[in-house]
Amino acid sequence: MVKICCLGAGYVGGPTMAVIALKCPDIEVVVVDIFEPRIIAWNSDHLPIYEPGLDDVVKQCRGKNLFFSKDVEKHVAEADIVFVSVNTPTKTQGLGAGKAADLAYWESAARMIADVSRTDKIVVEKSTVPVKTAEAIEKILTHNSKGINFQILSNPEFLAEGTAIQDLFNPDRVLIGGRETPEGKKAIQALKDVYAHWVPVERIICTNLWSAELSKLAANAFLAQRISSVNAMSALCEATGADVSQVSHAIGKDTRIGPKFLNASVGFGGSCFQKDILNLVYICECNGLPEVATYWKQVVQVNEYQKTRFVNRMVSSMFNTVSGKKIAILGFAFKKDTGDTRETPAIGVCQGLLGDKAILSIYDPQVSQEQIQRDLSMHKSELDRPPRLQPASPTAMKQVTCVWDAYEAAKGAHGICILTEWDEFKTLDYQKIYDDMQKPAFVFDGRNVVDVDKLRQIGFIVYTIGKPLDAWLKDMPAVA
Ligand code: NAI
Structure with missing residues (x-):
């Protein structure tokens, strides 16, 4: 059984992983978070976020192949694919304050993954990150890897809050960016196989890493630009x-x-x-x-x-x-x-x-x-x-x-x-x-x-x- 672990049980990590679990009964999905109250809420009758249809999806697979846990390191160590869906807010201090993305959560997640991993892993950027982040993450992982092979993929999320479940069930497209090496292509295929459980293959777009990272920023810029226009x-x-x-x-x-x-x-x-x-x-x-x-x-x-x-x-x-x-x-x-x-x-x-x-x-x-x-x-x-x-x-x-x-x-x-x-x-x-x-x-x-x-x-x-x-x-x- 393929094991997925997702770091970050927020507006993206929670619904996205719940839908993967629902659509892929042969995959075990564990969503972990360092903020314990969120995990407690995900395991209760009052989910931490309100999203139409989410309760139903969670009820159908929680305890079967969908789990929420605060035991971050254990589940990362056991996973084949690690999604990172942590927050990437705007920096409030220092270089680039008020504009640049604060990647502190991402960097600490990457260091922890490198630290606890004992088997090869695919690490998936789910958070929205600046273009070229994968290069930095790759460096952190490989310099701390102890011989383990990490493949980095960019798989930005395009769901909209309020219609997240609908968007995840029926996405306009799924975007996967990866290295153009044989190992990179193999990792892309592994993630594609996950989505292919329910997304028509012609809607799964595969690109290089930088195009995938930049496409997410470009999509949000274009959408917001229409509103401002x-x-x-x-x-x-x-x-x-x-x-x-x-x-x-x-x-x-x-x-x-x-x-x-x-x-x-x-x-x-x-x-x-x-x-x-x-x-x-x-x-x-x-x-x-x-x-x-x-x-x-x-x-x-x-x-x-x-x-x-x-x-x-x-x-x-x-x-x-x-x-x-x-x-x-x-x-x-x-x-x-x-x-x-x-x-x-x-x-x-x-x-x-x-x-x-x-x-x-x-x-x-x-x-x-x-x-x-x-x-x-x-x-x-x-x-x-x-x-x-x-x-x-x-x-x-x-x-x-x-x-x-x-x-x-x-x-x-x-x-x-x-x-x-x-x-x-x-x-x-x-x-x-x-x-x-x-x-x-x-x-x-x-x-x-x-x-x-x-x-x-x-x-x-x-x-x-x-x-x-x-x-x-x-x-x-x-x-x-
Ligand atoms: P969020 O703030 O709701 O959730 C992030 C979670 O990550 C928090 O619960 C936090 O405790 C947890 N976290 C931080 N560091 C961690 C670590 N080292 N290990 C485990 N958990 C950790 O954020 P949200 O809205 O889910 O966004 C996540 C990312 O997805 C951001 O980069 C955002 O830009 C992107 N995104 C958000 C969308 C949205 O509609 N909210 C849509 C598409 C992308």
């Missing part, structure tokens, strides 16, 4: 009376452009897009390509601009001050169907409103009060972060409450601000909400989920990103 267009729509949804629909019909990832919003979030673009920017700078670096940096800067623009629009619409006014924040996760708040635009928007002394009542169906409080008071190492979107002070945090119901959040509020596109926000009883609010009652929709005409008929003053402004908002233009 449509968001930049949304500002122009508001200034001219065009409707960004109509523009997106019209341009998306062009098969060269395509319809996906053209929804204007308050901005992208999640642990990957910003981190990976900043990493790309750093790599370009290190390779003497400042023009290419500037091009990609702008994608992140437009994202910051969009958040600031949104906050400014809210404040200016509400008579240029939100001081002492209750604002209901609906949604805090960076997208629907996840409880993940890493880099969620809600952080910047809430911090901006708190900076203007608003009183926030926050509701998200999947995010805990502790998480929200941690996020709002956290210092971040973001690139060129505007001074307005800075961490909330302890005094400001007293103005934040978290509630478990959208109606409760909106009770007595001056405005509602939608920051995550949870389906339930489309079907709320907005008449009931309106009746319980201060007047004039405002809705600021950062995800374009509400029926604008219906809400305006009820009496709300509605702002949705990139849509024609009503008379009220036209009189109060927001400049970021």
Whole structure:
């Protein structure tokens, strides 16, 4: 029986390995993590991450051929294939701080693998890493190997949180990069055999190591760039009376452009897009390509601009001050169907409103009060972060409450601000909400989920990103 061990039981390691175990009953999969509470949660009825369909997959194979353990060294030593799916955040200190990927977790994982291995192994980069990382990892492994043969493969993950199980069951492609030597090709084939249990072989792309590593950064840069492009267009729509949804629909019909990832919003979030673009920017700078670096940096800067623009629009619409006014924040996760708040635009928007002394009542169906409080008071190492979107002070945090119901959040509020596109926000009883609010009652929709005409008929003053402004908002233009 082939044995797989995965280092890192996070948003990628957990779901990816659960699906491999489900689809490959002849393979034993052990997911290990140095953070014990996560392992305890994976072995309980309350998995550490929320992802539609994940519970079912885990229940079907946990205890059969899927195991979660904190015994990292034992399972690495026993494995034929070791996936490394540890976190690779942006460096906060030292050379490249604020841009470069912090590979400390990766390096310590590689040293540990070299240390405990007694048999040949395939080591798979699952984490997103800078191009050429495999070379460094190879050096660490071979210089500490005691004669053991390690083959390094790059197998970046393209799943999206919220649809991870669907994406893993039916991936657009699986990418495997490896050395072009006979041993390298053999390792590629071994990993290909794993995926071929359920992925059609024509969707398994094999490349050299550097192409695979760079393709992941390139994919995230292209996806984020589409969002920043449509968001930049949304500002122009508001200034001219065009409707960004109509523009997106019209341009998306062009098969060269395509319809996906053209929804204007308050901005992208999640642990990957910003981190990976900043990493790309750093790599370009290190390779003497400042023009290419500037091009990609702008994608992140437009994202910051969009958040600031949104906050400014809210404040200016509400008579240029939100001081002492209750604002209901609906949604805090960076997208629907996840409880993940890493880099969620809600952080910047809430911090901006708190900076203007608003009183926030926050509701998200999947995010805990502790998480929200941690996020709002956290210092971040973001690139060129505007001074307005800075961490909330302890005094400001007293103005934040978290509630478990959208109606409760909106009770007595001056405005509602939608920051995550949870389906339930489309079907709320907005008449009931309106009746319980201060007047004039405002809705600021950062995800374009509400029926604008219906809400305006009820009496709300509605702002949705990139849509024609009503008379009220036209009189109060927001400049970021
Ligand atoms: P995460 O933070 O949820 O999980 C990483 C886990 O690795 C943590 O639980 C941590 O305790 C553990 N860890 C760190 N060092 C370890 C070690 N030496 N041994 C064992 N465990 C160790 O991170 P996430 O979101 O799963 O991301 C992992 C990687 O995958 C990152 O490089 C990320 O960029 C990439 N990625 C993430 C995607 C996402 O949607 N979250 C999608 C595609 C790639």
